[in-house]
Structures are given as C-alpha cells and as structure tokens.
Amino acid sequence: MIAQTETHSWLKTLLPTDATVQQAIHSLESSSMQIVLVQSKDGRLFGTLTDGDIRRAFLRGLTLDSKVSEIAHRKPLVAPPNMGRDLVLQLMQANRIHQLPVVDSDGRPLGLHVWDEILKPKALDNYMVIMAGGRGTRLRPHTENCPKPMLEVGGKPMLEHIIERAKVDGFVNFIISIHYLGEMIEDYFGDGSKLEVNIQYLKETSPLGTAGALSLIETIPDTPFLVTNGDVMTDIHYSDILEFHLRHQAVATMAIRHHELQNPFGVVKTNGLEITGFEEKPIYRSHINAGIYVLSPSALSLLVEGSHCDMPSLFSRLQAKELRTIAYPMHEPWLDVGRPDDLLLAREMKH
Numbered sequence: 001m002i003a004q005t006e007t008h009s010w011l012k013t014l015l016p017t018d019a020t021v022q023q024a025i026h027s028l029e030s031s032s033m034q035i036v037l038v039q040s041k042d043g044r045l046f047g048t049l050t051d052g053d054i055r056r057a058f059l060r061g062l063t064l065d066s067k068v069s070e071i072a073h074r075k076p077l078v079a080p081p082n083m084g085r086d087l088v089l090q091l092m093q094a095n096r097i098h099q100l101p102v103v104d105s106d107g108r109p110l111g112l113h114v115w116d117e118i119l120k121p122k123a124l125d126n127y128m129v130i131m132a133g134g135r136g137t138r139l140r141p142h143t144e145n146c147p148k149p150m151l152e153v154g155g156k157p158m159l160e161h162i163i164e165r166a167k168v169d170g171f172v173n174f175i176i177s178i179h180y181l182g183e184m185i186e187d188y189f190g191d192g193s194k195l196e197v198n199i200q201y202l203k204e205t206s207p208l209g210t211a212g213a214l215s216l217i218e219t220i221p222d223t224p225f226l227v228t229n230g231d232v233m234t235d236i237h238y239s240d241i242l243e244f245h246l247r248h249q250a251v252a253t254m255a256i257r258h259h260e261l262q263n264p265f266g267v268v269k270t271n272g273l274e275i276t277g278f279e280e281k282p283i284y285r286s287h288i289n290a291g292i293y294v295l296s297p298s299a300l301s302l303l304v305e306g307s308h309c310d311m312p313s314l315f316s317r318l319q320a321k322e323l324r325t326i327a328y329p330m331h332e333p334w335l336d337v338g339r340p341d342d343l344l345l346a347r348e349m350k351h
Helices: 009-013 021-031 051-059 085-094 115-119 158-168 182-189 209-216 238-247 297-302 311-320 340-349
Strands: 014-016 036-039 045-049 099-103 109-114 124-132 171-178 198-203 225-229 232-234 252-262 267-271 274-279 283-295 325-329 334-336
Touching (some): 009 021, 021 036, 109 115, 232 283, 238 252, 238 283, 238 325, 283 297, 283 325, 311 325
Parallel strands (some): 124 171, 124 225, 171 198
Antiparallel strands (some): 225 283
C-alpha cells in the first residue's frame, strides 16, 4: 500500500450521514483536503462531498442546516488498500479527481489518497552514491578541462540532472566520488545546500573502480543505498529500484537493459567445408549493465579499503558467498554518455 495522507490526518474528513452542511464546511476547512467522507452508521462509506457539491446544493435551495446525506455523491470512485502508486495516479488522472478514498472489502474507509501528497516525495534516509571520478578519455577534447559528469546537457551539468532526478524520488543524502578534476565538482555543488540536499565527497587518490571507491566510505550506512555512474542519463525512478531491492531481500541489485545488436551481414553456417544454412542479418539479444545499483550495507564487507574493484567483480564476490544478487529490468529512457556522439544525443534529448 502506498503512502497516503499523513497518519490519522484524513480522519478529519469523516462525517456521519446526519451531519449538517455547516459541519461539512468546517470539515473542509480543518482538513484542507477538499473532500468530506460521509460514513454510515455501520461504518461503511456512504458517499463523498466537495465544496462544489455544497455550492450546487445552495443553488438548489438547501441551507447550512441541510443534512450531508442529501447532497453526498453516493457512488464515489474508491481504491483497495493494496493498489500501487502508479495505478492510483493513473486512476485519479483518468477520472480527473484529486482525492481517492481507500476502503476495505466491506467498504469501510481506511485512508485517503490525495494527489498532491502522492506526487510530493517522502524524504528518504537512504544514501545515493554517484561515481564521478573518471577521466572520460573517450570524450576528449570535451573532458580535457572538465570532468565528464560536469559536461553540460540542457544548460546544466549531467551530475546536476542526476541529483535533481533523485531528489524528485525523495533522495536528499548524496555521496559523490571524485578524482579527475574533482575540485570543479566540489566547487560547483559544495555541501548541496544550493539544491536543498546534503552532499559528502569521497576523494580517490587513484582510480578505484565503481565498487572500489565505496571502500572509502567512513561511516557505513544503516540502510541500503543506491550507486550510479555519473554519466548515466535516465528517467528511471530511483525509489522504484530501491523498493524492488528491499522487497526481494537482496544484498545487491543491478539495473539491466535489454540490448539488441544486429549483424550487418548475412551469416553463413558451416560444418567443416559444408554449408549447413544461412541467417540473414541476425539480431543478437542480451542484457547489459545499466550502471545503476542498490547495495545493502553488508556488501561493503567484501571490499578492501583503497583497492580497485569494479561493480561486476563485487557481484561475483557476493555470489561466491552465496549471497543474493538480482537484476532489475528497466525500460525507461537511458543513455550512457561515453562518447562525443552520446553527448550530442543527450543534448538533443534535453533541448
């Protein structure tokens, strides 16, 4: 069940069927949720009421002393308690409503989804680590005087896009691993207060790899944390992969993408000198590492401080210990900005 309005605050919207219109107005003002849930004597949801219903009631000649049961909408749209966030948003958007009561199988109110509350991210304690220490040699000359994550896309550094995207999902605590021209990153972002987030830095004296840099973390996080490459532009919901990791009780989760590679030539199949068949420009399908991960704190115990280790190697170490590593299939737009053509494409996408 997704987060609804703050604990018990929705209870202010409940009124019995014999309540007056005046009481309904008071309820609307005190709850600030723009809806009244009218409850029958047996505890079931009788109907709903908004300020628009009250205005229309006054036009029909009803008064402040009229009963809410006379003007309540008797067949409101409702949601079960286990409906996911995306489906709730789709349902509310399709029906152009800003409030959606949550009821149990007997029709008794359990809560209230409010559009603004669902869209407002809940601040997470989990950290997000961004790997921003690479030299970006394939992007030269762009990276001769600028670290790759600081290359501008749509008028701001790629790294800023990543932070802002994560902030939308509720992440406020960031650790940025820096090495090549790292002072430029540190000067630009500082402690993160400019973006209303908290930023710490890991300073690599030599390249340690996407996992090795994590060995420099002084205080081990208490909760699972995200790791992303600083050159990955994507529309992924970082909170979704975190939730996936927690739900499947994994030690390490890797985001993967479906990748297709077409051979530009017709393939001839042979057995010795004998031709056994042909395949015209076959397509090879595979899953690729998307450069986004979730790790549980225990995974850091397999790293040696200051020693190089890439992320696939860490996953292999975890697997050797028979610890659970899983894949998170992603379908959202994704671009690994590793070459000049990729940078051009990213800039066109954000134009």
